Amino acid sequence: MQLSEQDLLLIDKYNRPGPRYTSYPPANHFKEYADPAPLLRSAAESDRPLSLYFHLPFCETLCWFCGCHMIPTLDRSKATDYLDLLEQELELFAKHLRPGREAVQLHFGGGTPNFFGPEQIDRLAAMIDRHFNFTADAEKSVELDPRRLSRAHVEAFARMGVSRASFGVQDSNPEVQKVIHRVQPQSMNVEAMQMLRDNGFESVNLDLIYGLPLQTPESFDRTLDEVLELKPDRFAIFNYAHVPWMRPAQKLLERAGLPDAKTKLELLKLCIERLTAEGYVYIGMDHFALPDDELVKAQREHSLQRNFQGYSTRAGVEICGFGISSISQGPNGYRQNEKDIESYRARLAQGELPITKGYESTEEDKLRADVIMRLMCDLSLDFKAFGERWGIDFREHFAEALSQLEGPASDGLIEWTAAGLAVTERGRLFIRNLAMCFDAYLEPAATGRYSRTV
Template sequence: MFEINIDLIKKYDKPGPRYTSYPTAPHFTEAFTSEKYLDEIIRTNNQADQPELSLYYHLPFCDTLCYFCGCNMIITRNRDRIKEYIKYLKNEIDLLRTYITTGRKVAQLHWGGGTPTHLNPDEITDLISFINQSFEIKTDAEQGCEIDPRGLTKEHLAALRNGGFNRISMGVQDFNSDVQKAVNRVQPEDMTRQVVSWVRELGFQSINLDLMYGLPFQTIESFEKTVDATINISPDRIAVFNYAHVPWMKKHMNLINPDDLPSAEDKLQILKMTIEKLTSAGYDFIGMDHFAKPTDELSIAQREKKLYRNFQGYSTHAGTDLYGMGITSISQVGKCYVQNKKREKEYFDSLNDQTLPIERGVYLTDDDILRRHVITKVMCDFELDFSDVEKSFKIEFENYFGSSLESMKDFIDDGLVKLSNRKLEVTQMGRLLIRNIAMNFDGYIERKEDKARYSRTV
């Protein structure tokens, strides 16, 4: 049984990064230009030991607006607008491909959104064909797509499966009809079950379902029914996200009445119930929002200490160069992170000029690379061997991270972290507060230069 101390959650619940990158996205700057990005692309493609590729394609279009959504999306039913976007996405693929060495293989590929399955089956097939002609996809590559059951047909899924996709991720949020109506996402349970049945029938290897707590009209009792139904469906992975009500950042969240949201205390009790039920049902708590069956690749990678974090969350493919394509997408190539233009017109204009459509980015310093390694190990392995870090980076750990270790005192006293034999170990309860623990190694927060807004850590 996963034991949860609500008082400790309250003590440490504060805004903090999710560390899908380090430095985090608020530290990207417009001073990092497409020319600098191109230099890094060329450098990594000329090095002797070239990493494999991970490709991300952002397909931002949705049919309807979900009031809780924090993603970069565009609501449209204009098929011509979608076709134009795909045309420019192909242009970006062509432009990038000219700089990437022939023979570099793709180990991971993901379509995110928005709703990628807002494309029709023919458009899906066409885009897959174009990508497969442009890159060499490994036969065992992990290929995943986010889908929305509403408006989805079996033909959409068949187009993905026939094109090599083997993983599906689907939003559920909550099966309660009152909650669904309040957030403008009516998705009956039988609809979700039908799509899951199709996914399994077509031979996809893995299914992930997303849940969300903190939505209007949710109670512990009502969300427990959603958790029970999800366990019964038996997906390979489950993500349980905390709804962050930030209408000053996402204007459409004003459509949610804050008086209808569960209290902070109720949210914590919902989270406690959810974790206890999922772990009792046999799911491993991977960390933060994620759960997986012990036989799933995420669980296996974590046990083998091969888990990694990037902009797609937890990943089993460490060491790849991640190329993001489409508006707002983020790339991690060599020693830099970059983000694409956020608006269609600016994205199109850059590609018309045969220029990589970069809006901002950051080049990592040696300190950034070291701290990224440490934060990644803490968040993925839940332990950190100081000697291993010293061997890899030629430092004296206690000297370099003296202030970080000093700030860990409360975590040790509260039983969240253990320090012994020059090794840090995160306890079971500490896993729930892993973002807080990782923040101790964040040089930007440590120097009090980080003024960015982040979601709360729990």
Template sequence: MATVVELRPAVQTSPAAPRGGEAMQTALRAARLPRYTSYPTALQFDAAVGPDQAAAWMRAVPADEPVSIYVHVPFCDTLCWFCGCHTRVVNVRGPIEAYVRSLVAEIEMVAEMLGRRHRVSHLHFGGGSPTILEPGDIDLIFRTLTRAFDIGTDAEIALEIDPRDLDPARLDAWATAGVNRASLGVQDLDPEVQKAINRIQPAEATAQAVRELRARGIHAINIDLVHGLPHQTVEGVIATVDQVLTLAPDRVALFGYAHVPTLKPHQRLVPEHALPGAVERLEQAEAAARRLMAAGYAGIGLDHFARPEDSLAVAQREGRLRRNFQGYTTDTATAILGFGPSAIGDLPGGYVQNTTDVRAWREAIAAGRLGTVRGVAVTADDLLRRAVIERLMCDHAVDVAAVAAGQGRDPAELADALERLAPLEMRGVVVRDGWKLTVPAGMTPDVQRVATCFDVYLNPAVRAMVAAE
């Protein structure tokens, strides 16, 4: 949720993948397409949306609707060179203490704007490394949140974890606060790969973190892996997957590394000569997906895998899977409140994002205004297209007429999308039956191409590429 980079390639979750030149084309296309964790995408955010507009949209959140909360912690104690998140390295307490004070003030400010104590369905701590916080910080933040919001016993409280900076006191504090799902960053367990991305994390550190979490009653475990890193091979990725499977996680996310040093200058430290090519990346993703599914995990959307009994897999089977800035989710809240620098919110009028500059964010909060510096208003047309795109990304199929009817709209308003779909339909990327669209199993890596046909903001050059052979 922290990063607005939307360039990572899709994961192949079907064994029926194209090869050779076709595989190269698929990888190149996917590497440039939006991931549609929002619509309009973050590329459309601009400074026309500021703190006053964000405050007005906050006040428009329906009083009887639950909300989802994302808290961004913008600090790490070491810098991973592959990272695309908004974070900075700190090794002293001062900046963290100042951040916590401002975060508390921001939560209280937003609660006052909302005008009532909303029920919270999902609460997610991301970063950076939320586990850099001390027990006292955690206690203060949760006391503030529980005063401002109704966080029920059925709420999912998720925490992104760096296994390298855990200790018993921090774990106890998070468990006492009610965390019930933990997402552990692993990326890759090969020492050569870890050295190349400046993330030295022995397998035992991850295993110990999992044991400690489960000992404290936190049994819902997610593990994040990355393919396309320097020195990675298909065999190495499979070896990492096999080690991860011994931990029996509930979910595994398999992301593609986005090498964008012009946006993230620290990525210049990544040895470019050791990066796998497009075909190699796709083969790594395919092989990992096959191994996970052979172990009984269900493929979820582009890049997630879950045990059949996990709520994410159940939601997919029942057509209830959702997609937002946190990726695939079961969250049905109609509004997302983002707290902290760079955090993104999804409000009744549109999307909002706080400044990524920690000092500027703190100054805004101290002045009694929101830290919003960019965003985009969402139109009725956007809402219709967003709903269609979400179903495509989640289900790889959509009944456009049914979605339009659910919003009291005429599906003919999306006739432009059907025209753009024609070349993909001719090549079997999508099957159309009237207003019903299905992406066949062997074509699921191309679901983003189908989704782009509904995107009226897409760059013309990218649109031409989507339609090309």
């Protein structure tokens, strides 16, 4: 696939570090809190439904591309110890939670949730059910690693009502897999998919990463051939985030050479063309789904959401995170747990919730978060609707942002419409750059470093 001369010029122009906007402001703006009471107010006062997230951090081995907060270990006793700590955290949190609130979502991330054995998964389910009541239509999902997955794992998650799963393939090329330290033959993916379908999982998402060493459009085309054979309901196609200052193991990938921005954009365009030709709908930024998927319906109805778990269909929820490094999001801000497991343990031993950082959103933060959310989810903005919802004159309030968007408009990334603006097909490739125009904290440059947008 060949990029046009204009595409190449746009790469040079727009390829700069920027947030992914899973929160606004981004997590590097969170502040230390000696007393987390203000961050817990919404748990006690809000009547929003709950979305529960459990961070299960252990992996048997480290994938060198990984940007997740994880702990490599082969010691299975660490899982039992971690469940003891989670149980303490749940007991403490229950004291702050307003009675009667129901949960509509449950997600297990990692790490590798299937590092935990079936009996440990059953124990975790019992712990959760002791403290939370779920609605009948609650969405329960889990991230899995096919290399460590057994039928007993799948059956254990199914017993607690989990019916959605995602697992990483990243790339099916054996040479790429060796370089990134994640060898995963296609036979493992086929077996994992079959086990999930056999156990009633309604939706399966596959993760791919473009921008890894040795990847070419020709080799990645063959990867797409193999993953399409699995017929997943969704795809998440992530731009590899090279952040070695945060994840030192990523330096190992530099030895094999990382693709340049031009090649990365070729890979993304290949994914878009192949998947849409197969009937998948390009949701935005990094997600694709089959036409009857609820993500597609939510985007059509302008109710799609974006948070730390990616795209979601459940609006108006309060996210409650448990485990090390987990982030919670309420109507008035964010809170984050201790990242280090020993610090997490020490706080719990003192009878304290292990919250270390957070952020209390201002009304302006909430407004800008709403604009960025709708831009990234709807791929358009209706200025009048925002003005009515927030009591502002949109063009006047965001005069500086709209001025910054004149350049992207002249480059064909957005179109001005009667209602406001719409992102073009080319503009989707640079959606993070467009969102950055509405970020009040980005210029002058804030502390913290981001991955590049392309």
